[in-house]
Amino acid sequence: MLHRGQESTDGTGGGELSVPMAWLYAEYIAxxxxxxxxxxPPTSFEFRAGRDALALTVFLSDTENELSGIRVVTHLETWLxxxxxxxxxxxxxxxxLAEVTADAVAAGRHSPDLExxxxxxxxxxxxxxxxxxxxAVPGGAPVTGEDEGPKVWTPAxxxxxxxxxLAIHLF
Structure with a gap:
């Protein structure tokens, strides 16, 4: 059972529960x-790949630890x-990630955001x-439909x- 004061958003709540607010906010923005x-479609793996890539960009570009108070429009150019x-x-x-990890280790703090x-x-x-x-080399076999043509396995x-x-551009 949690009591008032046990939960924490910065990892300093006595070790009971630490809420990864910075990561959750970065993910929300993305x-x-x-x-x-x-x-x-929000249910596609492509959407997840875009969301995770953007969330990492938002989270890791927050060098001043101000993510929860961030105004999205002021950071669009940086993210672009x-x-x-x-x-x-x-x-x-x-x-x-290496820098943020080293900082957390040096400070002796556990970071659910970083995890x-x-x-x-x-x-x-x-x-x-x-x-x-x-x-793919242009001029190969003719493409007859939107989903046809050469495909490759690509890291997410x-x-x-x-x-x-592109999503940032369209915002």
């Missing part, structure tokens, strides 16, 4: 951006630049989705990242 863009095609997003996420971010990252890296081959982050980027 979900809203994708739903507003209406690019994929981080998710742009020519940016090393994959390496940035890897590096930021959820790492779980999302593992899913994005380890899961492959069947997607159109954007690198490589599919979710451009989807998230």
């Amino acid at each position: 979900d809203e951006l994708l739903r507003t863009g209406d690019l994929m 630049s981080l998710t742009a095609y020519d940016q090393p997003w994959h390496e940035w996420v890897h590096g930021r 959820l971010a790492r779980a999302a990252w593992r899913w994005l890296q380890d899961t492959e989705l069947l997607a159109p081959d954007l690198n 982050w490589q599919l979710g990242l451009p989807l998230g980027h």
Whole structure:
């Protein structure tokens, strides 16, 4: 049974229950951006890939620990630049996760937000989705329908990242 004061949103509530508010808020922002863009059905794996990629971008770009008070419109340009095609997003996420983890270890605090971010990252890296081959050579066999043409297994982050980027543009 929980009593008033036992729950915590910052990991300092005596160890009973720590609510991952920063991650949940980042996930909420990502979900809203994708739903507003209406690019994929919310039940699809592609939507999840976009949501997780965007949530990681939002969560890891919060260097001032102000996520719960964030105004989405003031950060759109940052998120657009981080998710742009020519940016090393994959390496940035890897590096930021390492930094945030090191900070948490150095401070001796347990972070459920960080656990959820790492779980999302593992899913994005380890899961492959069947997607159109954007690198297919033009002039190959004629494509007769929207869902036809060459397809390849693609890491979820490589599919979710451009989807998230487009959702930001459409917001």
